[in-house]
Amino acid sequence: MIFRAKYAILNDRTIIEDGAVVLCGSKIREVGRYTEIRDLYPAKVVDLGSAVIMPGLVNTHTHLELTHHKNLVNHYARFTDWLFQITTRSNCDDCQQINQAILDGIQLSLAGGATTIGNIHSSGKGLETLRNSQIRKVVFLETLGLSSHVFADESARISKTLKSLRNDDLFTTAVTPHAPYSTSANLYQYCAEIAKSDQLHLSTHIAETKAEIEFLQYGTGEFAELLNMLNISLDAWNPPGVTPIAYLRKLGILDLQPLLAHCNYLTDNDIDLLARSGSSVAFCPRSHKYFSHTNHSIMRLMAAGVNVSIGTDSLASNWSLSMLDELKFLADNYEELLPETLISLLTINGTRSLKLKYIGKLEKNWQADLIAIGISDDGRPVFDQICDQASENLMTVVAGTICYRNENLEI
Ligand SMILES: [Zn+2]
Structure with missing residues (x-):
């Protein structure tokens, strides 16, 4: 499965526009710009639209x-x-x-x-x-x-x-x-x-x-x-x-x-x-x-x-x-x-x-623990949009399994 969104925050320093995360079982197989990785992985694409995918x-x-x-x-x-x-x-x-x-x-x-x-x-x-x-x-x-x-x-x-x-x-x-x-x-x-x-x-x-x-x-x-x-x-x-x-x-x-x-x-x-x-x-x-x-x-x-x-x-x-x-x-x-x-x-x-490993970043071979925050996509810096009072969590994925989805999310 591939999750795609307007932005992906991989860690504290890296934000990608039109980001995508490829999952393989409980792990992350690849992260990057959607246009660069879509043809490499023939998997179902879930487009989250105006959202930020980020580490759980x-x-x-x-x-x-x-x-x-x-x-x-x-x-x-x-x-x-x-x-x-x-x-x-x-x-x-x-x-x-x-x-x-x-x-x-x-x-x-x-x-x-x-x-x-x-x-x-x-x-x-x-x-x-x-x-x-x-x-x-x-x-x-x-x-x-x-x-x-x-x-x-x-x-x-x-x-x-x-x-x-x-x-x-x-x-x-x-x-x-x-x-x-x-x-x-x-x-x-x-x-x-x-x-x-x-x-x-x-x-x-x-x-x-x-x-x-x-x-x-x-x-x-x-x-x-x-x-x-x-x-x-x-x-x-x-x-x-x-x-x-x-x-x-x-x-x-x-x-x-x-x-x-x-x-x-x-x-x-x-x-x-x-x-x-x-x-x-x-x-x-x-x-x-x-x-x-x-x-x-x-x-x-x-x-x-x-x-x-x-x-x-x-x-x-x-x-x-x-x-x-x-x-x-x-x-x-x-x-x-x-x-x-x-x-x-x-x-x-x-x-x-917590002395755990391979969680807390979106990185190849790390655990597929991630969330998607719905934003208004109003041109402000991504972080400001995440922290806007109107933003909400759309989806929570733990070890590759969708454990929560917002009622407004249609996937
Ligand atoms: Zn306490």
Whole structure:
């Protein structure tokens, strides 16, 4: 099959007019100008018209299990109040609700232009649904527990779940200790050990709020109150007295080149540690706005050479799961980010963040993961048209399979 469109963006630097992508099974066979390659490949041509074919977007941080919590969780001023609600609500979710949340989340992700997701999975429910879905995914199995008596159960649960899951071309297992205010040092180190021995990727939520920094410095503040409300004992908690990033270094986590979600509050020394360790950061721009955080360190991180990618986070703290919406938001609110940088953030940087290969560019022999954005073709620069509020994703292809098509698309 050959997809043809007014434009094809192959990577952050290359835009082709009258572009075409030739697919062969799950891979890309050729890319180039339509007129130059049409006669070389006698395949069915799908002409997408006024559209931009580009690499599928990579959402490096989401929680599909929480899709059904959209508008259910009230957003008060404090992050910990939100977290209390989401924790207590999620504890009541049954298998059917979680299955449906995952199915809905996958559909919304595909519709919004994501071909790959880094998904945090907490409950253990709905894993087969996730595994059998058509989207490409790295599934980070989440563990948490601050009290010493949960360590044995949690470590055994994670090991058992990992053993029960088999990776395939679209499904990769990984681990994620939740966050330093909810997960003991022992559990972090256990995750680091299995990540090392089983060669698994590791992610964690880190430096998300000022309250987290206070809790790690002094053991006081909102998180101490939250844990108290959840009847979680702080007996085993010894505040390390350092920043969250320095704490991860102390635990040996940074040695694993982890994917760190949020990183909203960083010192210069933190950024230096991240750069030297080769860690990646999942910045969630609209979730950042949802919680009224300000001044994310994205420019400082990139200037230091840290690989930054983009996540939506869950529908409990975002307005949609669309990566195209995330791109438009960044273009509107982060003027210092050049178009080519934005393309990298949402494609190839995501690939690196998830430690995957051969996705994030349209290139011969790479995976056929691509999208087609419908544009008005009004003469403006292509990137401006993609980021126009009226543009929409017409089609999402993962590993050569059309997984989503817009109702207005006739092919
Ligand atoms: Zn998250």
